[in-house]
Amino acid sequence: MDKDQQHGDLNRRDFITGMAVTLAAVGAGAAALSPLTNAEEIPSVDAFLQEHYKRLTAEDKKKIFARLEKKIEKTYGVRTTIKDPKPLDDVVYGYTLNIGRCIGCRKCVYACMKENNTSRNPQIQYIRVLRMKKEGRGIDLESADHDYPQNEAGDENYYYMPVQCQQCENPPCVKVCPVNATWKEKDGIVVIDYNWCIGCRYCEAACPYHARRFNFAKPQVPSRELNPDMAYLSNRPRYLGVMEKCTFCLHRTRVGRYPACVEACPTGARKFGNLKDPESEVRKIIENERVYVLKEELGTVPKFYYVFAK
Amino acid sequence: MLPFLLHGFRSVFHGGKAYWIWVSALLFFVLIGLNVYARQLAHGLVITGMGDxxxxxxxxxxxxxxxxxxxxxxxxxxxxxxxxxxxxxxxxxxxxxxxxxxxxxxxxxxxxxxxxxxxxxxxxxxxxxxxxxxxxxxxxxxxxxxxxxxxxxxxxxxxxxxxxxxxxxxxxxxxxxxxxxxxxxxxxxxxxxxxxxxWWTTLLEHRRHSGGKLQLLPQPR
Amino acid sequence: MPLPFFRRRFIPRYGVIKLNHGANDRCYNCHLIQDRNKYAANDGSGIMHENVEKMCARCHGLIYKDWRNGTHGVRRGKWSAQTVFERQTFDCTECHDPHSPRFQFKTYASPPVWPDKYIRSTIIVTDHESVSESS
The missing domain is CATH 1.20.1630.10 (Formate dehydrogenase/DMSO reductase domain)
Known part of the structure; x- marks a missing residue:
């Protein structure tokens, strides 16, 4: 107190210069923040306050889905219904891929993009097709190449190994998520709540298969190519700055259909089915063929099996 | 408590020439950082040059x-x-x-x-x-x-x-x-x-085809 | 709704037919000599085109078994099909040309588009055996 009285005069002058400097700093700060005025994505209050998927009641979901549908109609001009298919009882999905038969044509990659409404620019692809020389090292991820040009596909001297989310039984990505935005469903599919993800990319760093993708820029899908068959947890349009990944097309598989990549495969290398059903295709392959999983030693227990067969 | 804080606030504006030069240099960098962060908020992390x-x-x-x-x-x-x-x-x-x-x-x-x-x-x-x-x-x-x-x-x-x-x-x-x-x-x-x-799961593997992607320094390709 | 990538159709190939089916180099091994609309079964009876797999199964029994199990060939529709109508199962001749049965597919798609700085001009192959053992 008494200190203020002592230097009253000096303080007043300093105070004025101080205020002037502060004002200048505030003005410069506002100028610096001006790029925010053309922000590409501003969350609405409802979206900002939205709760975690697991904490939503049926009514909340109805409201949220209606809001999202409205927004999609506004942005893309496409009328959709966002579904929320539940995991089926007594079903655990499994996937087998025959490396002996894959020709590396990347039909699955583009079918997946189309089905899952992934960003076209910048491109986001869930499936990477690795190409490896048959002679010498065999299946060797180190010498693999995932951006071989298209005229080098279908070569007899190479293996082609598509890698996508392995839907691990023991997923490292789920363990590291700080906010539980990703979790494993009852039927073995690892899903993400795009409205809860904070975008720290810890899961992307933890995934040994490089199966997760991050929306570094605002995802762009032409409205003409938007797939209107949508589910909340899988292929609805994504936000800027959130994680996304392959969900075995759960909007299709949970109503009994094959995933898009299986249907797109021209060689029949991809097989999909219920691991709990002894009559299913995947069970028959796993029981009868030479099967291996990628990076088994990491203990992630994938449900995606690679097969060596003619 | 209040005089303590007030005194602290005031003493920020006390200083010689060197002090003000130093502060304005710092403020300059702060403003650059703020501007870049505003751009990042507006257009996403793509402006940092990071990718998958x-x-x-x-x-x-x-x-x-x-x-x-x-x-x-x-x-x-x-x-x-x-x-x-x-x-x-x-x-x-x-x-x-x-x-x-x-x-x-x-x-x-x-x-x-x-x-x-x-x-x-x-x-x-x-x-x-x-x-x-x-x-x-x-x-x-x-x-x-x-x-x-x-x-x-x-x-x-x-x-x-x-x-x-x-x-x-x-x-x-x-x-x-x-x-x-x-x-x-x-x-x-x-x-x-x-x-x-x-990188518990990824360090064992080669960087290109796993997920371990901490790039501390730009790597020649 | 997904569009099929190639339409299911049987293309009759007229004109000169080059037979490139390994040791099976006689027309009437497969075609029924009395009725050319049918295929030949082992007992000399005819097989209609709808059951063409029965004819192929005469030689390729193991693959026929796999095809029946669903482990060979393309299927579309439902993995949980209750009736045959819910699932499309491709016949042998829908993927393989019976006269030249080696699988052929020539429409390949382009590689992913990377930002310029990620494009590699050469493949880096490192040489340490310890890492390749683990993968």
Whole structure:
């Protein structure tokens, strides 16, 4: 107190210069923040306050889905219904891929993009097709190449190994998520709540298969190519700055259909089915063929099996 | 308390020529940083040049570096309190303040690295949905915050007592200093686990086809 | 709704037919000599085109078994099909030309588009055996 009285005069002058400097700093700060005025994505209050998927009641979901549908109609001009298919009882999905038969044509990659409404620019692809020389090292991820040009596909001297989310039984990505935005469903599919993800990319760093993708820029899908068959947890349009990944097309598989990549495969290398059903295709392959999983030693227990067969 | 804060605020505007040059240089860099961060908020993390191949960049590298700086700062306190070095007492308050500054920058680097900083409230323990014992990032956030508040308390108490012309009572801050000293290795450890846990599954593999993508320095391709 | 990538159709190939089916180099091994609309079964009776797999199964029994199990060939529709109508199962001749049965597919798609800085001009092959053992 008494200190203020002592230097009253000096303080007043300093105070004025101080205020002037502060004002200048505030003005410069506002100028610096001006790029925010053309922000590409501003969350609405409802979206900002939205709760975690697991904490939503049926009514909340109805409201949220209606809001999202409205927004999609506004942005893309496409009328959709966002579904929320539940995991089926007594079903655990499994996937087998025959490396002996894959020709590396990347039909699955583009079918997946189309089905899952992934960003076209910048491109986001869930499936990477690795190409490896048959002679010498065999299946060797180190010498693999995932951006071989298209005229080098279908070569007899190479293996082609598509890698996508392995839907691990023991997923490292789920363990590291700080906010539980990703979790494993009852039927073995690892899903993400795009409205809860904070975008720290810890899961992307933890995934040994490089199966997760991050929306570094605002995802762009032409409205003409938007797939209107949508589910909340899988292929609805994504936000800027959130994680996304392959969900075995759960909007299709949970109503009994094959995933898009299986249907797109021209060689029949991809097989999909219920691991709990002894009559299913995947069970028959796993029981009868030479099967291996990628990076088994990491203990992630994938449900995606690679097969060596003619 | 109020005069203490007021005095602190006023003393910011006291200084010679060198001080003002230094402050304006710092403000200049702060404004550049602010501008770039505003651009990042507007257009997404793509402006940092990161991509799915390199998903963590200098932000996380700086974070790890500053955790080390903060821990090291408190290590300066050890000679003063454990080895009873009287001369080192002068440096205690500076090292504590250095730790506070490093910690604040550390946490800011984490926030800047988020794709959706508006959803940061998801990480707040009660209203959010914390992946408590599972994720090491939550451990890290908790440990760093505790460390920040420990150091902030010591700084504030010692300065407040000095401001009122009293000698700070050791009972009120020395236990906290010891706690901070003990805590310093813990922030180190948790950050080490945080990073190692990330690449626990991926370090074994080649960088290109796994997920380990911390790019501390630009790598020639 | 997904569009099929190539339409299911049987293309009759007229004109000069080059037979490139390994040791099976006689027309009437497969075609029924009395009725050219049918295929030949082992007992000399005819097989209609709808059951063409029965004819192929005469030689390729193991693959026929796999095809029946669903482990060979393309299927579309439902993995949980209750009736045959819910699932499309491709016949042998929908993927393989019976006269030249080696699988052929020539429409390949382009590689992913990377930002310029990620494009590699050469493949880096490192040489340490310890890493390749683990993968």
């Amino acid at each position: 191949e390199v998903s963590w960049g200098l932000y996380i590298a700086n974070f790890a570096f500053l955790v080390g700086m903060a821990a090291a700062a408190v290590m300066m306190v050890i000679p003063a309190y454990i080895f009873k070095d009287k001369e080192m007492h002068k440096i205690v308050i500076f090292s504590e303040m250095f730790a506070v500054a490093a910690m604040i920058m550390c946490l800011l680097f984490v926030i800047v690295d988020l794709g959706r900083p508006d959803r940061f409230w998801h990480m707040v323990p009660v209203i959010g949905f914390f992946n408590w014992p599972g994720s090491l990032l939550t451990w890290d956030v908790i440990v760093l915050h505790v460390y920040l508040f420990l150091n902030l308390y010591v700084c504030a108490y010692v300065l407040y007592a000095t401001f009122h012309g009293r000698k700070p009572k050791p009972l009120f801050y020395v236990p906290v200093v010891f706690l901070a000293i003990a805590w310093a290795p813990s922030i180190h450890t948790v950050t080490a686990f945080f990073v190692s846990r990330t």
